[in-house]
Amino acid sequence: MYLVYSLLFTLGAILTAPYYLWRLRGRIFSAADWRERLGFLPASFPAAGRCDSGGALWVHAVSVGETLAVAGLVQEFQKEFPERKVYLSTVTVAGREVGEKRLPDAAGHFFLPLDWRTSARRVIQRLQPALLLIVETELWPNLLRAAHERGSRVALVNARLSNRSFRGYRLAQPFMRQVLECVDWIGAQTAQDAERFVLLGARPERVSVVGNLKFDGKPPQMNQFTGQLRRALESPRRAPVLVAASTMPGEEKPLIQTWKDIRAQHPQALLILAPRHANRFDEVGALVTQMGLGCVRRTSLQPDSRTMAQQLLAAEILMLDTIGELAGVFELPDAVFVGGSLVPTGGHNLLEPAYWGKPIFFGPHMENFRDIAQQFTAAGAAVQVHSASELAPAVLELWRDEEGRKRMGDRARQLMQQGAGATQRTLQELRRLLDVQAPAHTRV
Secondary structure: HHHHHHHHHHHHHHHHHHHHHHHOOOOOOOOOOOHOOOOOOOOOOOHHHHOOOOOOOEOOOOHHHHHHHHHHHHHHHHHHOOOEEEEEEEEOOOHHHHHHHHHHOOOEEEEEOOHHHHHHHHHHHHEEEEEEEEEEOOOOOOHHHHHHHHHHHHEEEEOOOOOHHHHHOOOHHHHHHHHOOOOEEEEEHHHHHHHHHHHHHHOOHHEOOOOHHHOOOOOOOOOOHHHHHHHHHHHHEEEEEEEEEEEOOHHHHHHOOOOOHHHHHHOEEEEEEEEOOOHHHHHHHHHHHHOEEEEEEEEOOOOOHHHHHHHHOOOOOOEOOOOOOOHHHOOOOOOOEEEOOOOOOOOOOOOHHOOOOOOOOEOOOOHHHHHHHHHHHHHEEEEEEHHHHHHHHHHHHHHHHHHHHHHHHHHHHHHHHHHHHHHHHHHHHHHHHOOOOEEEEEHO
């Protein structure tokens, strides 16, 4: 069955190759990522297997969200095992950039090789990891098999299966049973996730419910830009502020129309609009202008707060056209809308605004965070709307109720604190896989 999978994967790679060659036009030979995606790692990477005590750790996190989720766990691992080198692979450029910022002490950052057996083996042979950590739901059969055959321990951490992923994997359940035999331990976010992995063929004794690592995440404290923006909004006072975070195609237009309705009652209000992907910044900026609203881009703001305040005077919308600053900006608004939820893309992380105790709104599509979304709505810590047209009245009602707004934000922060602990539970299982004892100061 691995042969059939590899043939289908190769066919898919051939069909999509023209698109990726077009994206690399003019830099095919200068771009490093295509070499890494074939399993050729940079020559600067140290040979981990020859100089590490006990072997290296290879962590794979597909993009930004997964990288942020696992960063705290990796940092704890580095503290406890300073003699082991850590390597981080990602799929997206944004994920790699965040990984380099959050985990600067990693021995190497690289793009995940395409899931051919030769590419996977090439990286495994180079890194010789004692432990391969896969974050959330990146089940690459040839990679898992290559690591297992080499003798590396394999773990899925912060593991989850969305409705869509579960339905897709069940279509190939006999094959998935073989794939999951290569996994030594699965740390599921919820009991439902654990049950789904078992139904796919994972051995029950290899599956544990440890919670969500994202509850342990701590967004950065107020950075320089956040402080400058805060001062710029205070004089002259621009309030209230709404952040529309990580928006996806098809969301911006109805959100901008909704913002017009909100501005009709709050002429000094400001929308901070943060598209999810950098390649859409120009497109979204043009859309705002076409819809008749003044827009200023983060990259055009001057660092001086007085000048910045003048730039914001004529703007109804501030577009955050940078990567990595959104988590700190969550400290500023009076409410947050979590994007990716008005369109069927599964939603995005609502825990970062919860960390700051902010009232949270999201749309009907939160499949990627279904349990957290249900938990927050049940506790009155977030509001789910069914369309963009429902968002304006919901936000306006909350802004009229100062006590209610504070109460919702406090509940969100409390849920964030109550859900903490997955990092230590996961680390305990990783010690077991590596057959090492916990340091005396960490034992319960």
